[in-house]
Amino acid sequence: MKKKPNQIIGVLIAWLLIYAFFAINKPQTFLSISNVELLLRQSTMIGIGAVGMTYVIVAGGIDLSAGSVIALSSVVGGLVFNRTQSPWAAVFACALTGVLCGTLNGVLTSKLKAGPFIVTLGSMLAIRGIAKGLADEKTVSTGGEGWLFEFISKTKSWFVFPIGTWMWIFFLGLMAWAMIYTNFGRNVVAVGSNESAAKLCGIAVDRVKTGAYAVAGFFFGLAGLMSLSRTSLGDPTSANGDELRIIAAVVIGGASLSGGEGSVIGAAIGALIMATISMGGTQMGVANWKQEIFTGIIILAAVAIDRWRISRRQTN
Amino acid sequence: MLRVEGLSKAFGTTRAVDQVSFEAKPGRVLALIGENGSGKSTLMRLLAGETQPDSCQTGINPQDVHLVHQELLLCPHLTVAENLYLGSSTGIKFSPRRLEARAQAILIDLGFPEVDVRQQTSDLPISQRQVIEIARALTKNRPIILLDEPTSSLTEADKSKFYGLVRKLTAADKTVIFISHFLEEVRAVSDDCVILRDGQVVASGPLEDFSDQEIVRHMVGREVTDLFPRSDREPGEVVLKVENLTGEADKPKNVSFELRAGEVLGLAGLNGAGKTELLRTVFGLRRTVSGSNGGRGQWRDSVGFISEDRKLDGITLPLSIAENTTMPTRRGLINSPKKVSQTGSNWIDKVGISAQSPDQPVGSLSGGNQQKVAFARLLHSECKLFILDEPTRGVDVGSKAEIYRLIDEAAKNGAAVLLASSYLPELLGVCDRIGVMNRGRLVGIFDAKSTTSEELVAECVR
Structure with a gap:
């Protein structure tokens, strides 16, 4: 029940160190409030996805279809907007698309018992294909007019940050709370911790897992909405590889891929760490390939620390 | 000649093997006899060099020993021939045809010409896989062969072939050590025996010097201590009515019994007799093939x-005492960590768990205290029927006594208790009636006051 604050604090310190490193090298730009705004805005899409992915990973699963779901949601959102001209309908369509894809993933992993890696690998390809089919293998262009396209806009902000970033912060708080203060959240932890024991205790394991995938789908749908909003395009080829960035954020945030452990807040900081590296690297003129190597090392370090903690706990 | 003197091995405070000495002669079969947990399997692993002894080297080169494990260790995706020669092939060139020819010759020699050596091992029935496991002992060409309950998955027909196989091993002047729970099997193949109890050798010698009764007496030979509190309990209404219950893989097979409120019904039986499977089928963790458990959920x-x-x-293990205790009783949307912790600390006091805080992970507790948490879960859920599968396994003596007290209290308060255990003194001390399971069937139910360990063991090994 007790949170492991030291774990989140560890990730936070890591982020602050990386941030400080760039701040020392680029003090004039990196310490400004507009830079912080830029950083959060750039992390919003991955960050929203990571909120959902945390639930799946804590439940002992993984969702490789995240990027495809983001793309499909942006396409569906764009098509619905073009037909109805209603931003509300587009928002609803994005979220619903995500929830449906997530539920499908959950039902398939529970019924096929084939392991979530392979099941969501399949749905990753299938959903990407559906997105391309719906969009007729083109991008769905919208007019780009109205509040639908201001979620992560550079100019339209509301108390420093754009509304999409505020949504991220809101859901971050809500889902971090829900992990501890709802029975669904505790069941997700229980199933990821020891599925057989949860089953023995009468927890409906399949339903809990499906729920976790559906929650994740909802957030991938929202991430798709952000993508649509930012580019004003429903792009079936967008977010390619974003599933791995999202998983990386969750893992850097202290989640264990064997389930039972992970933190929504940690995952958000994980997303910030990755954005900080790419932003700071770009501002310092560090080549992209060096940034990638560094991000990779950060992920390996996070996993190594996780392993080390587990082995230390076992010897105690 | 294999000679062992003063061999010991302890796990924590449990002396699994305690000052064991014996001899085994080439060309003869030595049977290791003992109850579950008497140290037979540990002794086998020590002889095979898989576990290091605390004192006294075995004086045996593990390279000379081949241990056939109780659980099958075959690579399911390889062919029979490949499995037979796993680890014995040297050099770079791999010639399937030669391997297959040699494997087939061995299997024909052993009397199993029907096994196709080119078949993938996972396609074979279990009994044939066991044959391959044993045949592997021959391909290794090692002088000492240890068989840890090799017959547990064999059919009756295959068993007689197995006896022939063991005779071939001894004819080739191998030293064979054999574990089985079934006295008839021991008699069928063994020449000598060593009887273990609580990790110590209590008797040994040529098998014909011992009658079945003597063997059982040596195996059991313990006094029931007053670990077991027992209040006056009045059996009430029938809580559980199991009728002709048959589960997956015929475990359990056609089992019927009734259990009343305030009654403790024990289940005795060897490992693999189907106790666990019966309990899990009654609770609904295993599928019911036919019959019913009286509709209990x-x-x-x-x-x-x-x-x-x-x-x-x-x-x-990673979750807290409080959460483990309340897991089956979660209802509604909102979870209150404070209330859960409060519940946890109540049960810590009531059940006597030694812990610093209800938010402590269960993994940080001792085995006995972990088990008390599992017990608290039943009490918190206000269960009317307790299904307990080896509730004192891996639990220290002090906690055992407390668990017996909890069982007695639960029954006194009107719960019905179904308790499976491989530890007979515990069953005799705690239960009102004791059922014996043998090969999936419930072969008899005895009154705990009038039955004896000897009678129960005789039913178990019959």
């Missing part, structure tokens, strides 16, 4: 379960 129907394997599904 799980926790929501006031039925609670303690698993024999704490780590596997008994308890969730």
Whole structure:
């Protein structure tokens, strides 16, 4: 029940160190409030996805279809907007698309018992294909007019940050709370911790897992909405590889891929760490390939620390 | 000649093997006899060099020993021939045809010409896989062969072939050490025996010097201590009515019994007799093939379960005492960590768990205290039927006594208790009636006051 604050604090310190490193090298730009705004805005899409992915990973699963779901949601959102001209309908369509894809993933992993890696690998390809089919293998262009396209806009902000970033912060708080203060959240932890024991205790394991995938789908749908909003395009080829960035954020945030452990807040900081590296690297003129190597090392370090903690706990 | 003197091995405070000495002669079969947990399997692993002894080297080169494990260790995706020669092929060139020819020759020689050596091992029935496991002992060409319950998955027909196989081994002047729970099997193949109890050798010698009664007496030979509190309990209404229950793989097979409120019904039987499977089928964790458990559900129907394997599904080690205790009773949307902790600390006091805080992970507790958490879960769910599978396994003596007290209290308060155990003194001390399971069937139910260990063991090994 007790949170492991030291774990989140560890990730936070890591982020602050990386941030400080760039701040020392680029003090004039990196310490400004507009830079912080830029950083959060750039992390919003991955960050929203990571909120959902945390639930799946804590439940002992993984969702490789995240990027495809983001793309499909942006396409569906764009098509619905073009037909109805209603931003509300587009928002609803994005979220619903995500929830449906997530539920499908959950039902398939529970019924096929084939392991979530392979099941969501399949749905990753299938959903990407559906997105391309719906969009007729083109991008769905919208007019780009109205509040639908201001979620992560550079100019339209509301108390420093754009509304999409505020949504991220809101859901971050809500889902971090829900992990501890709802029975669904505790069941997700229980199933990821020891599925057989949860089953023995009468927890409906399949339903809990499906729920976790559906929650994740909802957030991938929202991430798709952000993508649509930012580019004003429903792009079936967008977010390619974003599933791995999202998983990386969750893992850097202290989640264990064997389930039972992970933190929504940690995952958000994980997303910030990755954005900080790419932003700071770009501002310092560090080549992209060096940034990638560094991000990779950060992920390996996070996993190594996780392993080390587990082995230390076992010897105690 | 294999000679062992003063061999010991302890796990924590348990002396699994304690000052064991014996001899085994080439060309003869030595049977290791003892109850579950008497140290037979540990002794086998020590002889095979898989575990290091605390004192006294065995004086045996592990390279000379081939151990056939109780659980099958075959690579399911390889062919029979490849499995037979796994690890024995040297050099770079791999010639399937030569391997297959040699493997087929061995199997024909052993009397199993029907096994196709080119078949993938996973396609074989279990009994034939066991044959391959044993045949592997021959391909290794090692002088000492240890067989740890090799017959547990063999059919009757294959067993007689197995006896022939063992005779071929001795004819080739191998030293064979054999573990079986079934006295008839021991008699069929063994020349000498060593009887173990609580890790010590209590008798040894040529098998014909011992009658079945003597062997059983040596195996059991313990006094029931006053670990077991027993209040006056009045059996009430029937809580569980199991009728002709048959589960997956014929475990259990056609089992019927009744259990009343305030009654403790024990289940005795060897490992693999189907005790665990019966309990899991009654609780609904295994599929019922036919018959019924009287329509009892799980926790929501006031039925609670303690698993024999704490780590596997008994308890969730990384989660807290409080959460483990309240897991089956979660209802509604909102979870209140404060209330859960409060519940946890109540049960810590009531059940006597030694812990610093209800938010402590269960994994940080001792085995006995972990088991008390599992027990608290049943009490918190206000169960009317307790299904307990080896509730004192891996539990220290002090906690055992407390668990017996909890069982007695639960029964006194009107719960019906179904208790499976491989530890007979415990069953005799705690239960009102004791059922014996043998090869999936419930072969008899005895009154705990009038039965004896000897009678029960005789039923178990019959």
